[in-house]
Amino acid sequence: MTYPDNILRWKKKLVLTAAAPYRSAGRFAWHFARGKLGGDPVFLELLRQGLIAKNxxxxxxxxxxxxxVAWLRAAETLYSSGDWPENWPPAPAQPTIRGIELxxxxxxxxxxxxxxxxxxxxGDIRTAEFGQADMVVILDVLHYMDYGAQEAVLRRVRKALANHGTLLMRIGDAASGWRFRLSNCVDAVxxxxxxxxxxxxxxxxxxQxxxxxxxxxFAxxxxxxxxGTPFANILLVGRV
Ligand SMILES: C[S@@+](CC[C@H](N)C(=O)[O-])C[C@H]1O[C@@H](n2cnc3c(N)ncnc32)[C@H](O)[C@@H]1O
Structure with missing residues (x-):
């Protein structure tokens, strides 16, 4: 499945706006930002499906x-200047994002x-303090650690979300045959x-x-x- 032209136009505008700050971080950072934000459907769907609440x-x-962070900032900028598709939910206002990266x-x-x-x-998410959050996002990360570490991270995520939060977790479906094997090859490279x-x-x-x-x-x-990709990727939305 690919997107119709009008959605592709909005996506292009968002990608260019979100990737622009990476020019100051060097050519690799900028090209990577454009490639990933443009090629990975999850960023667009977070906005189109209104998966992130305001504040x-x-x-x-x-x-x-x-x-x-760059993507949500770009969405907020376009939305607040009135440059936003009529039939999409409002861009999430003023999210506070703390990222942890190895x-x-x-x-x-x-x-x-x-x-x-x-x-x-x-930091290493197997040991880093999580504190409290309304939402935890884990996109294509947990399969890099062994099963025991996955379980331990998820237990701490649940604690970090207390009684009201949401987990957005994207993973591949290991039961989906060649499409999963292909995404594993790409990930390893x-x-x-x-x-x-x-x-x-x-x-x-x-x-599983x-x-x-x-x-x-979680529900x-x-x-x-x-x-638009050959991968068997699924976004799991876990609500406490
Ligand atoms: C496929 S990338 C996805 C990056 C980002 N979530 C995204 O969607 O653009 C996986 C990321 O997880 C990070 N990672 C893997 N194991 C980690 C760990 N134990 N602690 C923190 N980050 C880790 C990798 O360094 C890499 O940046």
Whole structure:
């Protein structure tokens, strides 16, 4: 499935606005921002489906170079200047985002681009303090750690969300055959290129991911999140 032209035009405008700050962080950071924001449907769908509430305190685990911050800032800027599609929900107003990322080079790029507009900390989400949040976002991260570490992170995410929060977690469906194997190959190559070396990936089927969340007390909704890509990606929305 691909998007109709009018949506593609809005997407282009958002991508250019969100990627612009990365020019000051170097060519790689800028090209990467454009490529990822333009090629990955999850960013657009967060806005089109109104998945982020206004004034949310968001914890972005494995935030890379802070693209979610840049994306939501771009949405807020366009929305507040009246440059926004009529049939989309309002852009999430004034989110506070704290990102935690393992790789120092990603953190540096994020800080160079976004400066004081973002809080991006270098840390390992297996051990970093989470504090409290209204929303935790984990996009394509948990399969980099073993199953025990996944469970431990999810338990701490549940605590961080107290009694009212939402988890947005994108994962691949390990039961989906070649489409999952393809995304694993891409992830392994990208991880090596970004300095992780040779990584082992720990996938699960959607049923297993859902059950892990349900056991922690989340009510889970699943949204296909592979539009325009060959990957078997799903966004799980876990509500406490
Ligand atoms: C595929 S990237 C996704 C980045 C970002 N969530 C996005 O969607 O643009 C996975 C990220 O998770 C980070 N990561 C992997 N293991 C981590 C850990 N234990 N602690 C913190 N970050 C980690 C990687 O360094 C990488 O930036």
């Amino acid at each position: 949310s305190q968001i914890l972005d685990l494995g935030c890379g170079q802070g693209l979610l 790789m120092p080079r990603d953190v540096q790029r994020g800080k160079a681009a976004l400066g004081h507009r973002a809080t991006i900390e270098q 990208v991880a090596a290129a970004r300095g992780h070396g040779r990584v082992r990936l720990y996938g699960r089927s959607i049923t 991911w859902r059950s892990a969340l349900e056991q922690l007390g 889970v909704e699943q949204i296909p999140m592979g539009y």
